[in-house]
Amino acid sequence: MGVSTLKKMIDYLCLCEEVKVEKTGIIIDGAALYYCLYYNSDPKLDQRCGGDYPGFKDEVCNFFKTLQDCEVTPYIILDGGSDPDKHKTVVSRLGNRLEKAKAVAKTEPNAVPKGCNVLPPLVKDVFIEILKEKGIEFKQCLGEADPEVFSAANQKQCPVLATDTDFCIYDVDKGFLHLDNFEWKRKKDGKIPAKLYTRSKFCEHFKLDPALMPVFASIAGNDYSRLEDRGRFARESSSSGEYSIKRLDGMLSFLSKVNLDGLNDSQKRERALSHIFYQLSHHVGKKENETFKLAIQKYVEPEETSFNLPLWMHENMMGGELTTFVTSVVDQKTMMLTPVVEDFSQHSSYTAAYRIRQYFYGLLIGGQMCTEYDRDHKIDVQPLLPKVSSDEQKQLELQRLHKAPEGLRRRVFEEALQVQTSALENIPDQLKLPVCVTVFWFKRLQHHPKPETVHCLHALLLGFMFNPNSPEDEFEKKMKALKDEGVNNWQPRVAHAFSQWLCCMRQSLHLNQLLCSPLPKPQCARLYCGPLLHRLADEDTIEEVQKTLRGEKKELYENLKTACNPSSGEGSSQSLMSAAPSNEKGSQQVQKRKREEEQRDSKQKKTDY
Template structure:
């Protein structure tokens, strides 16, 4: 993100940073950036389908470390997905398409055992927010991209930002930026402060002898996610000093640009002068370039924060003016609180969705195809007869297609929930759907492995019991391959299930939670007790949401001839639950009773009203529409 090459430039001139002992302060956290960094730098699984419990434990330890130093984090997350754009001009769309194409290639290579990039498992985003809410860490989701809101809130509160996004090197933050890679929170317990490095725009400008007001001009002339000179068919012809062999052209160009900007006091003055360094261009072209550069600089002008009052007294930020005719007002509160997924806002605003990449072989069809009927149901509730443009992959190519709405998703009859506790019902319904619609159809071993995983997700007690039994059987079964490598079609089946879970949770949110969301909690005592089972059983430790490693391990055990109930013989309660789930998913499946679009959409606003307003809304709904009748 941000100016390409700027982070590396600052890293090579590390004395721009100042060492600090951070404690006793508010901290505005770039949530999207932190969630990715925590998972992908901890060595957690990206191949089997996700180390969800390990990730949850990591988040808990991070929050505990901050609180032990008197640091109060306030987490701000993006309101647009990684492929959406923050306005209707799509000025970042091409940049994000390139990144999406790169992720498809990375996911394919990672499925073959390569490690040339990071792909977050599908449920990590939901788990990150859910864990923070459980730990009572304030979390808010923006309607647009979070960068400006994060910077504006930190500016109002005079506290630092925690992020690894290069855009924060340009914002003039009063308390500066704490780059995540230098934020040594793991050392906080012994010291009661977090050793870290602090960046300030004033320190950067002093080092390069330029005015702070000129930094936005530097960003747009160097090229960022919003504006690039090459996209406008022009280039900046600067005199580069002779560079050392180990210095890249990009770094040399940035340093030459910074040196040149030292002669200017105001950013607009620099932009006008830059036009003379672009060769022979027409007046019309000059006007176009100047206008686009000027608009690009506006991204770094901070408005008053719309989030401060939400954190202090619950005042919900208004919708952006351009969206007030597209997004119903009742969405504001549940969306800001995170009770509605960001995909809902993106569908309403842009009619565009990018489906997250998953680690899977490019020769297989996208796992998201299985969950498409569920998404169609959600699109229908939101848009009626309109279309949504979905971006996914076909093989290794980024593709898009128009998805018609109002097509019924295949669902189960309520009778299948007999005996199933409420917090497992959504996962049971999704599993029924997955067994009928996954391609290829999951074999019995895969089906039984997933049900065993759901037993593990039932309660803390059952997790302990099941994993203990699996450990015993693992020692009894003479398997020459103690640590099996992932099988790509097993990973593909699990990815299809996760995709169905993700979309079903989004639809469940939209409908006002007719089914409770699955819980994803874990305790340190269970983790410590499982460590005693030996290294061969470490693959089984983290089983939240039917963790990917547990799923693969169970499949291998069942392929080896182990009967699924053998894993549960020592724990009658788990065996009973397994049989209940098996009976539920083996019932004949039927489409649910079809309701009209008007019936369903009429309930959406009421479902998301505060509790005190719901009764009034229900009463109003039952009043005659025509008083004369």
């Protein structure tokens, strides 16, 4: 996230130039943008009920429409997997996010402390979906986005739009625009008011050699290192600012006085760092010294992170067709399960999708254990391998997975979710995957049945059918009214059930991506609106809405109910829910289905040619 409190200092000293942005290219840190748009929307988008993805889509589309109106051409670069060198920082942030999630869960939306935000689970997936839909140029990195943002900005001679103050340290030719000061909603005459930071102006103000900016960042505190100076720099500062500003000012003042005559940039950094340690009488061990040097090097020679993955996976990730979670699983054998707003008196919502993740890991790392970080603990997870023949197993190896027959890839998905997709003939393509997820989720909930479970199921099915952009009929009118009413009575158990569904949905999306989409890709942006579904999860409300269904919508709703079959004893659909064959006849049926799939795949190949 950059250098601690640096933005506060820059704002305090008014070191940015006020500008009007128009007729230019701009390199945007994608993660910073979707966080900013979600957290700063007006009215505020839901964080307590699992997210408002239709509302988020509106916000994103409005942002890009504003850029278009001002003839600003965006190029989005998205983060991939986290840098292994930042592992401790990432784990620490999970703890912070957990506390925020707990605060959001127990606090009314208008009383949540400032800065206490939790990003709903599907935001990144929805954001990428919107970029594709709008034809906006973007790239998803394999690792950290910062090096590629910096490189692209200087290559294209464009400013950077982000929130990470690391871009104050990089020498970005056209400067850095902080998203907090990019007032796109106040555009006037085709121009967007903003504040532009340039490293040259910063260094000029502090009379600092630009070569020492990476040293400053490493001691001030970033994602890699921080010097514990026990208040020494703050005490020697002449700044009238608060302690954190005094500390940075003292550091910059000290660095500006180091004698650098006759040294090249590398030697300057070496001398400055050693002078700091000497001045503080700070004994530095070999390991600590290497930590600071690594932190400095990240700015001096920013490198794209490389991973040992097949080419097809690289390409799919860069194009947003494959989740970047695969990198941490393959490279580090870890999975960070970002805290969500849920009922914290129950087991983590992520446990609902445990089986799906096991198959995800199995395809990526075979039988090797994967360590999951969930809430405040970590567990080692044993992957599950698809029950296929040895020849089919070879086809599912990462190097050739993308070339495996579609029928085989579909069977793996079916096995993971314990469903039969052949029962989805009457379900629209965009709802096939969500319905599979819903069946899987609903069956899991029946292990410990609760009265609100069926209400949540019906709310989801009605939500699948809601399209605020379609011609307004009685159903759409009723749904819009419920959405506008908002949630008056937030129920932890309802929130938890929906949170479990979202975890299953996201992991199923990513499994489907890894399997190269044997099921059609759903339109995630319109699938889930948390406040509406929470308002719907009530027996009387469901009955009222059901009465408004007519014609094709009523028929679709009946088809959805049949697929999910909530009335069956175990809550699982006899048509969709798969069962392992327990006899010879069952085995023959499986073999027959495999032959039919192979024939279908063969026909498809002929069609392709």
